[in-house]
Amino acid sequence: MPTLLETRIRNRFWVEPHHANSLGTLHGGNLMMWLDEVGTMSATRFAGEPCVTASVTELDFERPLHVGDTALVESYVYDAGETSAEVALRAWRENPRTAETERTTASSFTFVAIDESGGTVTVPELRVETDEGEALRERARSR
Template identity: 40%
Template structure:
């Protein structure tokens, strides 16, 4: 993981030359060229992993936090694959752990972009656990992530539109605008809550006096 992050930093630090496809994509955006729509399947990202003892809790099941890290990872790859730009995570919708993922089983995550809005992308992630001995498979988690494409200055930048083809993709695409509206309202509420409580140290005796 550390090696991959170092390599990513080295790669991104080299951005800005004419041989870099991401540089050329950004140049096209700045020059006002039309961004061609891409199918959802173009961003499809799949990850398979064994669930090993270091990944599990005292119950012998996968740590929820580890699964969330997997979700964020495949979601970011799918978004970058669609945008061909660096991306950051703007939000992750509520994650429901539907069934435990047991040690010795595998977990397979599938992610793809379902919808875009100028600089942001909705990414759907589905996680399936499989018992390799019996072949039993169950969906253990689903999640929606919002990823934002950024330029060299860390500012949001335009992404190509996306269009669905399969029945699943169409169903997800049709409900995306409603989910986006819900997220925007939730984000406003989160900002209001953050402003209300502030960033003071909890042990500061003056904090309660300000309330």
């Protein structure tokens, strides 16, 4: 049984001009794709099986990311069903020179574990063994 902290993944993406809209800020669709990719990694690590996106429970864009920023994306599984994993996602705008961050996005996605034929498969029970893991779970549930 995997622990919550074992599913935690942080990844960075450089916001380049081809990711931007006419205002010089990151297209929301690009950020959604990055959230989905990192969330899939957490869900797959948890399930031990390939996972696909079933739903986006919420997606709040709080402030923009600009060309030249680094998008820092964090995900972790905070709850599980019989065949699904609930993944908390957050993104920050990070200054690549100073490492200063400012949260830009909060979201929650549901992923479903599948087998080779596309049928759903059972996922393990999620363990939360540390105070840090419990705090992350409560933060995700309270959204």
